Structure formats: structure tokens, C-alpha cells
Amino acid sequence: MSLLQVVLYVFIAFLGAAAVFSKRPVNQLFIYSLFGMMLALLFFVLHAPDVALSEIAVGTLAVPIMVLVALMKTGDKT
Amino acid sequence: MNLRVRTWVYVTSAVVVFGVLLYASGGLPPFGSFSGAYTDYILRVATVERSVLNMPTAINFDYRGFDTLGEEFIFFASVSGVLLLFRALKTKAVRYPEPMESERSRGQTGAIRLFPVGLLGFTAALGMDLGAHGQLTPGGGFQGGAIFGSAIACVYLGLGLLALTKLTHRSTFDMLEAFGAFSFAALGGAALLIAGSFLQNVMPLGQTGATVSGGTIYFLSCAVFVEIACGFAVLMIVFLRQTRETQEDEG
Numbered sequence: 531m532s533l534l535q536v537v538l539y540v541f542i543a544f545l546g547a548a549a550v551f552s553k554r555p556v557n558q559l560f561i562y563s564l565f566g567m568m569l570a571l572l573f574f575v576l577h578a579p580d581v582a583l584s585e586i587a588v589g590t591l592a593v594p595i596m597v598l599v600a601l602m603k604t605g606d607k608t
Numbered sequence: 609m610n611l612r613v614r615t616w617v618y619v620t621s622a623v624v625v626f627g628v629l630l631y632a633s634g635g636l637p638p639f640g641s642f643s644g645a646y647t648d649y650i651l652r653v654a655t656v657e658r659s660v661l662n663m664p665t666a667i668n669f670d671y672r673g674f675d676t677l678g679e680e681f682i683f684f685a686s687v688s689g690v691l692l693l694f695r696a697l698k699t700k701a702v703r704y705p706e707p708m709e710s711e712r713s714r715g716q717t718g719a720i721r722l723f724p725v726g727l728l729g730f731t732a733a734l735g736m737d738l739g740a741h742g743q744l745t746p747g748g749g750f751q752g753g754a755i756f757g758s759a760i761a762c763v764y765l766g767l768g769l770l771a772l773t774k775l776t777h778r779s780t781f782d783m784l785e786a787f788g789a790f791s792f793a794a795l796g797g798a799a800l801l802i803a804g805s806f807l808q809n810v811m812p813l814g815q816t817g818a819t820v821s822g823g824t825i826y827f828l829s830c831a832v833f834v835e836i837a838c839g840f841a842v843l844m845i846v847f848l849r850q851t852r853e854t855q856e857d858e859g
Contacts, residue, residue, distance in 0.1 A: 531639050579746035580664040583738065587754030592840065595761060599847045 538572045559597050566590045659813040660822045665742040669749075669828040673807035676828075677792060680835060684789045687839045691782075694846050724766030731759035739833035743822040749832030756833070757840025764848050778845050781838040788835025795828055 545565040552558050566589025573582035609617070637643065650663055650671065660666040668676050738745075739752020764772045796807035803810045807824070814821035 580662070580748065580751065583747055583751035584754065587751060587758055587840075591758045591761065592754065592843070595844065596847055599850050603850055 534575055538568060538575060542568050542572060555601055559594055563590045563594045655816065658809060658822055658825065659816040660743045660825060661817065662743055662746060665748045665825060665829065669825040670809050673796065673828065677796060680789055680792055680832060683836065683839055687785065687842055690843060690846060721766050724762040728759050728762035731762060732756055735759060735837065739829065740819065742829045743825050744817065749829040750836050753833040753836025754840055757837040758844065760841045760844045769848060769852050772845065772848060776845055778842060781841045785835050785838035785842060788831050788838065791831035792828055795824055795831065799824065
């Protein structure tokens with residue numbers, strides 16, 4: 531396991547926990563999208579660029595936009 | 609259950625689950641080693657058999673093309689479901705000025721508006737590039753399509769919702785999405801008629817490394833690109849339109 535992989539694993543574990551433990555949905559969403567970005571980097575480092583590209587499109591763009599609009603729609607201003 | 613009982617239930621189950629996980633992780637193969645015979649086989653034969661350089665694409669659109677057909681229709685069904693749900697929520701269209709519109713009426717333009725528009729071209733080009741070279745480099749119909757379709761968010765960010773609704777024609781995207789999904793199944797069906805098995809690679813493979821190569825792999829990838837790109841575009845349009853309707857509710 532290279533140093534870069536270890537750093538990414540630690541980062542992902544930290545961000546995953548942060549997303550679970552943060553109270554406000556909007557914060558969770560931004561942490562989640564950062565989490566997705568790190569996950570994409572990890573996939574790339576692990577020689578899976580195809581998966582990384584899908585993760586970038588879905589995890590950092592499509593899901594955050596949908597959830598953001600849903601939060602707006604449900605009137606959750608917290 | 610009172611707090612004490614709940615705490616005990618949690619502690620016991622946490623200890624058991626963590627113990628089992630720890631025990632199981634001891635039996636994992638060492639990091640980076642993988643003993644899948646299928647992987648080695650595909651890596652050995654795919655370039656020779658199918659003139660394809662990117663193995664995931666060869667698996668997605670040829671060796672396991674049938675699985676992709678299923679995934680494609682899962683996506684199609686999800687987009688249809690979203691459209692169905694939001695159709696029921698349709699409210700009376702009341703126009704409210706958007707931040708960007710008031711800015712435009714004051715005759716101001718800013719980097720914040722121009723930057724996403726510049727990104728639109730870049731993102732769309734990147735999506736097409738990834739979609740068109742799936743058999744050569746990482747990427748393919750799904751990845752390229754998702755990035756291409758998401759480029760539509762740049763229109764919203766830069767020019768606002770009014771421009772988004774004026775510049776895009778949602779029902780065209782709807783139809784193109786269905787067309788992409790249909791093309792995938794139709795190409796598979798055509799192979800069934802010609803060669804006797806569904807989704808068989810019946811077209812000439814072309815030269816390894818050429819832009820159009822890999823036989824049906826290239827065309828299946830294009831079909832998926834059209835479907836995913838238009839599906840994402842429809843999702844973006846439908847979801848972003850909801851931001852306007854929230855304002856209506858509040859207004």
C-alpha cells in the first residue's frame with residue numbers, strides 16, 4: 531500500500547464519519563460531495579479510472595444537486 | 609426500553625459485530641492481490657478478440673453486454689419515475705424574477721456569470737471525448753454521458769433558470785433518451801437475427817486503436833451515451849425547475 535493510498539483511506543474514513551456525525555443536512559451534503567471526490571481519487575490511485583469517472587459525475591454532481599433541490603423544496607433551512 | 613437496557617443492547621451487539629468483523633478481516637487476502645481467473649482471461653484475450661484497449665468497456669458492452677442492458681433500463685425507469693413524480697407536483701406558473709435576471713436588467717455582467725458558461729463548453733467537450741473513446745481510454749458511454757448531461761447545470765449556474773428553460777427542449781431530451789435505450793436493445797436484437805445470439809459482436813472490428821473500432825462495442829457505447837446524457841439533462845432540468853416552484857410557494 532503506497533503512502534498516497536494510506537492518506538486517502540484515512541481521509542475517506544474521516545469524511546465518512548464527519549458526514550454521519552454532522553447535524554445539518556446541508557453540511558452533510560457538502561461533506562458527502564467531498565467524500566465522493568476523495569473516493570474518486572482513491573479509485574484512480576487503485577487503477578480503476580473508469581469507476582473514478584462515474585463516481586465524479588454521480589457522487590460529486592448529480593446527487594448533491596438533487597439533494598440540494600430536495601432540501602430547498604422541503605423547506606429545510608437549517 | 610429504557611436508556612440502560614438500550615445501552616447494554618448497543619454495547620453487546622457492537623462488541624459482537626466488531627469482533628466478528630475483526631476476525632473476518634484476518635482472513636482477507638493481502639492488499640492488492642486478487643485471484644479472479646476471469647480478470648486474467650479477459651486481459652489476455654480481449655485485445656486480440658475485440659480490438660479493444662480499455663477492458664472495462666469490452667466487458668460492459670460485449671462480454672457482459674446483457675448486464676448493461678439491464679442497468680440501462682434501470683436508469684431509464686428511474687428517470688421515468690422522477691418525471692412521473694414531478695408531473696404530479698406541477699403548479700401554476702407564476703413568474704418571479706431571478707437574481708441573475710435582475711442583474712441583467714441593471715446591465716451588469718460578471719465573471720460569476722461568464723465562468724460557468726465557459727465551463728459549459730469545456731464540460732460538454734470532455735463528456736463527448738470520454739464517450740467517443742471508451743474503447744481506447746478510460747471512459748465510455750456512461751461516464752461521458754453523465755458528464756455531458758451534467759454540463760447543463762452550467763447553464764443554470766451562469767444564466768439562470770429562464771435561460772435554461774428557453775435554451776433546452778425537455779421533450780426532445782425525453783425522446784432522445786428513449787431512443788438511446790431503444791437503440792441498445794435494437795442493436796442486440798439485430799445481432800440476434802444476424803448471428804443467432806443476443807448482443808453478439810457482429811460488426812467488423814476495425815483497427816485496434818482507431819477511433820471507431822471494436823465492432824458493436826463502439827455503437828453500443830454511443831447508444832448508452834445518448835441515453836445517459838439526455839437522462840441526466842432531463843433530471844437536471846426537472847430538478848432545477850423545482851427551485852422556481854419553491855419560490856412560488858413562499859411568494
